[in-house]
Amino acid sequence: MAEEHQQYRRIILMGPPGSGKGTQGAILSQKLGLHTYSAGELLREATQSGSREGLAIKKIIDKGNLVPAKYIVNRIKAKLMEPENLKGYILDGFPRTLQQAKVFERLQHKSFFKQNHLQVDLVLLLQVPDEYVLExxxxxxxxxxxxxxYHEKFKPTKVFGVCDVCGGKEFTKRADDTYETVVSRLRNYRSVTAPVIPYYEEKGLLVCVDGTGPIDVVSEKIRKIVGY
Ligand SMILES: [Zn+2]
Structure with missing residues (x-):
């Protein structure tokens, strides 16, 4: 287990969908002055770049196939080797699979990573029960x-049905925020991503955080662990 007085700057954020990873990643990014990278974002960037690798990735995605771990890890590698990231980085939702974690692990043994102390030093797992994710x-x-x-329970409008900011009376939900989609994403997380957790636990990198409760309470817990 990590010691509390230590400072961590090469961080992996893990947790189920709806655990607040994105929000906490953004807060950490700002406080530490580090970039946060997510695999999805990097793949999108690659396919739009028109590079040879980007085109290969686009072909795979267009066919509806899973992008092999080596492509994703290559994108991450290219970012982490940029001079501005030598002081640290945050990875949001990567590795998503055990295979990605293993390919990423091999990369960390390469001399560039060792010499520049780029190896992951903390894996933060935001723990939230399924009912909480659904809510x-x-x-x-x-x-x-x-x-x-807005959120009907955690961040309601001051006047029911009226936007605090602009007075608007129409509200929309994201198309994939349905019960069925969320349950299937949770199931996917459990079968595909959860096996990454014991992998990092064995390496002594894993620290669990209770991700329920208000954003600032969770970010305060994270602040104490990360050390800033
Ligand atoms: Zn509004």
Whole structure:
């Protein structure tokens, strides 16, 4: 287990969908002055770049196939080797599979990573029960006019049905925020991503955080662990 007084700057954020990874990643990014990278974002960037590898990735995605771990890890590698990331980085939702974790592990033994101390030093797991994920995702909506985000329980409008910011009265939900989609994403997380957890636990890198409760309470717990 990690010691509390230590500082961590090469961080993997893990947790089920709806655990608040994205939000906490953004807070950490800002506080530590580090970039947060997510695999999805990097793949999108690659396919839009028009590079040879990007085109190969696009072909795979267009066919509806899973992008092999080596492509994803290559994208991550290219980013982490940029000079501005030598002071650290945050990975959001990567590795998503055990195979990605193993390919990434091999990369960390390469001399560039060792010499620049780029090896992951902390894996933060945000733990939230399924019921909480469902409540959190199914309760969220945004103002159709200005896009302000709300949650019927955690962040309701001050006046029922009226946007605090613009006075709009129409609210929309994301198309994939349905019960069926969330349950299937949770199931997918459990079968595909959860096996990564014991992998990092064995390496002594894993620290679990209770991800329930208000954003600032969770980020305070993370602050103590990360050390800033
Ligand atoms: Zn609004």
């Amino acid at each position: 959190r995702i199914l309760g969220r909506s945004s103002c159709a006019t200005c896009g302000t985000l």
